[in-house]
Amino acid sequence: SAVISQKPSRDICQRGTSLTIQCQVDSQVTMMFWYRQQPGQSLTLIATANQGSEATYESGFVIDKFPISRPNLTFSTLTVSNMSPEDSSIYLCSASDRGTEAFFGQGTRLTVV
Amino acid sequence: AQTVTQSQPEMSVQEAETVTLSCTYDTSESDYYLFWYKQPPSRQMILVIRQEAYKQQNATENRFSVNFQKAAKSFSLKISDSQLGDAAMYFCAYRRNQFYFGTGTSLTVIP
Numbered sequence: 741s742a743v744i745s746q747k748p749s750r751d752i753c754q755r756g757t758s759l760t761i762q763c764q765v766d767s768q769v770t771m772m773f774w775y776r777q778q779p780g781q782s783l784t785l786i787a788t789a790n791q792g793s794e795a796t797y798e799s800g801f802v803i804d805k806f807p808i809s810r811p812n813l814t815f816s817t818l819t820v821s822n823m824s825p826e827d828s829s830i831y832l833c834s835a836s837d838r839g840t841e842a843f844f845g846q847g848t849r850l851t852v853v
Numbered sequence: 854a855q856t857v858t859q860s861q862p863e864m865s866v867q868e869a870e871t872v873t874l875s876c877t878y879d880t881s882e883s884d885y886y887l888f889w890y891k892q893p894p895s896r897q898m899i900l901v902i903r904q905e906a907y908k909q910q911n912a913t914e915n916r917f918s919v920n921f922q923k924a925a926k927s928f929s930l931k932i933s934d935s936q937l938g939d940a941a942m943y944f945c946a947y948r949r950n951q952f953y954f955g956t957g958t959s960l961t962v963i964p
Contacts, residue, residue, distance in 0.1 A: 773951070773952070780942070780957075781957070782944065782954050782956045782957055783944070783954045785952070830896060832896075834898075834952075836952075838950075841888055842888075842900075842946075842952055843900075844897065844898035846896060849896070
């Protein structure tokens, strides 16, 4: 199993600013994912973070709004740029190897005011 | 695209009783993985149980077991001897390469 540390756990941000969320895994993993989750709802995949190359974004999510870095096999960041109240949500980091379950961070609750 | 359907938005169970959560999925693949995750109010997603599609035997983890019907594309979760700590949102998930999650079932355990 993998232990994932995600921070910050919560933040309140002003509209128009940016927030970077960090995700640290205690072991090397092949795949890292970033999700968005509205309270009481399912997970929506934002992108797959690829080590050494650009992230793969899902429909409706663009790099300019959600830039992602993955400098190595244990660390990734997601930035929420030029935030608006519609970006208020829970953001989850996840890690997995091929053919295994996903492990999750504790999530970041973002409120944009 | 693969879809995962959980038709029960909310379920409740009496403490010590048994409850079954339903999940169906759509795929044309023959090799994939299925999971049940639990998400308590703390937001931490916790793996409950996993099933490999090539295995005919249903997975079991203590009080948790699944009924995997590959032809019917059904993957239900049975929780036996329900405990107060089982109260949470439960998500069914399908994996081929990336993960696809259902809409979740909110489980209430009544003392």
